[in-house]
Amino acid sequence: MSQPALTIIAPGQAAGRRRRLLEIAGAAAIAATYIFLVLTQPADIANGPASFSALVALGGFLLGAVLLIAAVLPALPTSTVVLIPVALVLNVVLGQLMGSTGLPFYIDAIGTVLIAVLAGPAAGAATGALCSIVWSFFNPTVLPFAAGAALIGFLAGMAARGGLFRRFYLAPVAGFVTGILAGVVSAPIAAFVFGGTSGLGTGAIVSAFRAMGDTLLAAITKQALISDPMDKAIVFTIAALLAYALPRRTTFQFPFVRRYRVLAGKAPAAPDA
Amino acid sequence: MTPRLHPFTTLTLAVCAAVVTTAAAYWPLSVAVALAAVILAARHGIAGRVLTAGAVILTPLCLSLLVLHGLFFPEGQTVLAQWGPARVTAEGLGFALELGTRTTACVLVFLLFSFTVSVPDLVSALAGRRIPPQFGFVLASTLTLLPAVAGRLDRIRQAQETRGMVGGRGLLSRLGTLRLQMVPLVLALIDDAGSRAQALDARGFGSPGPRTSYREVADPPAQRLFRAAALVFAAAAVAGRIMASWPAGAAS
Numbered sequence: 001m002s003q004p005a006l007t008i009i010a011p012g013q014a015a016g017r018r019r020r021l022l023e024i025a026g027a028a029a030i031a032a033t034y035i036f037l038v039l040t041q042p043a044d045i046a047n048g049p050a051s052f053s054a055l056v057a058l059g060g061f062l063l064g065a066v067l068l069i070a071a072v073l074p075a076l077p078t079s080t081v082v083l084i085p086v087a088l089v090l091n092v093v094l095g096q097l098m099g100s101t102g103l104p105f106y107i108d109a110i111g112t113v114l115i116a117v118l119a120g121p122a123a124g125a126a127t128g129a130l131c132s133i134v135w136s137f138f139n140p141t142v143l144p145f146a147a148g149a150a151l152i153g154f155l156a157g158m159a160a161r162g163g164l165f166r167r168f169y170l171a172p173v174a175g176f177v178t179g180i181l182a183g184v185v186s187a188p189i190a191a192f193v194f195g196g197t198s199g200l201g202t203g204a205i206v207s208a209f210r211a212m213g214d215t216l217l218a219a220i221t222k223q224a225l226i227s228d229p230m231d232k233a234i235v236f237t238i239a240a241l242l243a244y245a246l247p248r249r250t251t252f253q254f255p256f257v258r259r260y261r262v263l264a265g266k267a268p269a270a271p272d273a
Numbered sequence: 274m275t276p277r278l279h280p281f282t283t284l285t286l287a288v289c290a291a292v293v294t295t296a297a298a299y300w301p302l303s304v305a306v307a308l309a310a311v312i313l314a315a316r317h318g319i320a321g322r323v324l325t326a327g328a329v330i331l332t333p334l335c336l337s338l339l340v341l342h343g344l345f346f347p348e349g350q351t352v353l354a355q356w357g358p359a360r361v362t363a364e365g366l367g368f369a370l371e372l373g374t375r376t377t378a379c380v381l382v383f384l385l386f387s388f389t390v391s392v393p394d395l396v397s398a399l400a401g402r403r404i405p406p407q408f409g410f411v412l413a414s415t416l417t418l419l420p421a422v423a424g425r426l427d428r429i430r431q432a433q434e435t436r437g438m439v440g441g442r443g444l445l446s447r448l449g450t451l452r453l454q455m456v457p458l459v460l461a462l463i464d465d466a467g468s469r470a471q472a473l474d475a476r477g478f479g480s481p482g483p484r485t486s487y488r489e490v491a492d493p494p495a496q497r498l499f500r501a502a503a504l505v506f507a508a509a510a511v512a513g514r515i516m517a518s519w520p521a522g523a524a525s
Contacts, residue, residue, distance in 0.1 A: 051298035052518035055511055058295070074405045078479040079470040081407045085414040086462045089422045093458070097451055114459070130408070134415045139330050140383035141376070194334065195372035196341045203337030210345035211359070245456045250463055 019071045026067030030147045030185070033060025037188040038217070053192040058144055061189065065129040065146035072126040079254075080119045087111035088131040094238075107231060112149065113156040113175075113239040117165055120256040121157025128153030144193050148186035152178055156236065160256075165240050166264040175236025176229040183224030190224070191217045202227055279492045280395040285500045287386035289507040291379040296507075296514040303374035310381040314388070323384045330380055335373045342369040392416055397488040406484050422462070429457050 037053055073081070090111030112131060116124025128149035136143035159165065159174035190196065195216070196203055202223055209219035243251060243263060251257055294306050314323040342365040349362025396409040430438075433453045440450050473479070 051295055052514055054295050055292070055514060059511075069408070070405065073407045076407065077470075078474045079467065081410065081478075082414070082466040082470045082473065083463070084411045085418050086466050088411075088415050089418050090459065090462065092419070093422055093426060094455060097455065118463075130411050134412055136383065137387040137416070138326065140380045140387075141330055141334070143383075194338075194376055195368065196334075196338050203341050207341050207345045210341065210347060213347045241452075242455065242459050245452070246460055246463065250460060250467075253467065 016075075019075055022067050022071035026064045026071060028064075029060055029067060030064035030151075033057060033064065034185055034188060036060070037192065053188070057188050057192045061144060061147040065132070065150055068125055068150055069129050069133075072122045073130075076123055076126065080115075080123045083115050083119060083123070084127050084130055087115040087127045088134055090114065091131055092135070107235055107238070109149065109152055109232070109235050110238050110242070112153045113235055114242055116153045116156035117160040117239055117243050117262060118251065118254045118257060119157075121154045121161065123256075124153030124155075124157035125150040126153070141194065144189045145186055148182045148189070151185055152182045152232065155181065156239070159236075160262045161260045163261065165243065165262055168240065171236045171240040172233040175233040178236070179229035179232030180225060182232065183228030184221060186228075187217060187221040187224045191220045196220070277391075277394075277491075279490060279496050280390050280398045281492075282496045282500055283386050283390055284395075285503050287382045289503045290382045292507040293510045294375055294378045294382075296510040298371060298375070298514075300371050300374045303371075303378040306378040307374065307381050310378070310385045314381075314385050317385075317389055319385075319388050323381065323388055326384055326388075327377070327381050331377055334376060338369045338373050342366070342372075393488060394490050397486040398490050398492075400484050400486050401490075406478075410478070422458070425461065426454065426458055429454050429461075433457075 033056060037057055040053065088111060091108055092111075094110045095108040109128070112124060112128045115127045128151070129146045132142050132146035132149045142149075155178040156174070159171075159178070164170040164174040196206055205223040205226060206219045209222050210216070214222065248265070251263060257263060290306055290310075294303050297303075311320060311324065314320040343361055344359040344365070346360070346362045346365025346368065349360065349364035351363035352360050353363060353366075354361040392413060396413045399409040399412075400406055433450075438450055438453050440447065
């Protein structure tokens with residue numbers, strides 16, 4: 001009966017190393033897939049539906065996302081794990097609320113960014129990837145974008161750790177940069193798996209670049225560079241506004257917020273221990 | 274009807290159908306897969322839900338494909354019509370047809386899976402394998418949280434309206450009403466999550482080790498064999514596609 005308690009230290013270290021390896025393998029799978037797709041795309045797209053590239057994109061990006069989840073999820077504390085469903089629900093509900101204001105953006109990552117700000121990059125990456133997987137129960141087209149969503153969560157967490165959420169004007173800048181990277185990584189999925197973009201508005205921008213003779217991947221990458229940075233700048237701003245609108249008692253209960261002084265202002269005088 | 278299929282069997286079937294459709298890149302097959310998904314949905318009595326959800330996702334996607342590739346396909350040779358910079362080419366229309374039917378087939382197959390699967394069965398099946406138990410929790414918790422949040426948002430809106438929240442026409446006033454609803458919702462959800470974490474921790478949620486489940490999902494050997502065969506078939510389809518396409522991909 002006492003065996004688990006006695007043997008818990010050594011496997012714990014081994015498991016930590018295994019998780020680190022899984023994390024690296026996941027990131028490497030995503031990066032290698034992207035590089036491979038960019039290098040092999042031109043001949044493929046003209047020859048017909050990019051079935052080979054679609055399989056490579058789906059396989060590589062999903063493998064990377066699954067490896068990242070397997071590496072990060074078991075190591076997260078319970079207080080962070082219970083936030084992941086909240087993030088997904090916020091992504092959906094706040095996205096719909098923002099849609100009701102009539103702004104022309106697909107603001108669908110507020111929950112992910114908010115959790116990344118409160119709980120750190122690892123939690124953000126796991127939240128992004130898991131949100132895509134669970135949301136694909138209702139809309140299967142978001143599943144291939146799991147790697148891009150994980151990248152958004154990770155970068156938001158790194159920006160929070162770096163103190164970019166302490167000044168209100170730095171949050172949109174961080175969002176802008178995140179949007180550039182996430183848009184570029186997600187472009188091969190949009191190009192090879194869906195052959196374009198899902199929206200009519202973004203489709204019109206892609207059409208304009210195609211009319212100028214760009215390849216499909218180039219056109220979609222340029223479209224992503226136009227719409228994604230703007231979109232993510234807005235998402236980061238809303239997440240920052242929400243983080244500051246929440247009571248201190250709530251935000252400062254997160255160890256990540258206290259340790260890296262993510263938000264401006266002092267911690268509440270009496271820690272709620 | 275036949276005894277319930279194990280959740281992994283239906284999941285494997287959905288994944289294999291999507292992979293084989295993508296690998297084949299042959300639009301009659303895509304149409305056949307989509308039709309099969311609709312017929313199966315009709316037999317389960319959920320054709321209406323699957324088709325409605327599918328239409329919401331697929332209509333903008335297919336329209337965008339048609340406009341994008343139907344009018345602008347610089348690689349196309351056979352020009353059917355031309356207005357200024359827009360050229361309708363046979364190749365472009367073919368490309369849009371291939372991708373549209375392929376995406377339709379994959380979306381309908383996955384919607385059929387997610388609308389027929391029993392979530393408690395799926396979660397207990399996941400807990401029985403070497404999948405982190407947190408994953409099952411996130412899945413089940415989200416699916417139960419979503420309807421609850423819709424109700425909560427409605428109550429928040431009613432409460433704020435009794436305090437004088439009026440939706441105006443201008444963007445600023447609309448953003449103002451948005452803030453009045455978003456902040457209480459986010460605060461309540463995060464607060465709830467904190468107390469849920471304590472309750473879960475008190476019941477050993479975060480501790481390592483194997484989990485047991487009250488729920489047993491039968492997994493007959495025949496279904497295991499079938500899953501293995503389906504996976505081998507899908508892998509063969511992918512291998513065939515890679516062998517056929519590799520020179521074209523690597524030549525550039």
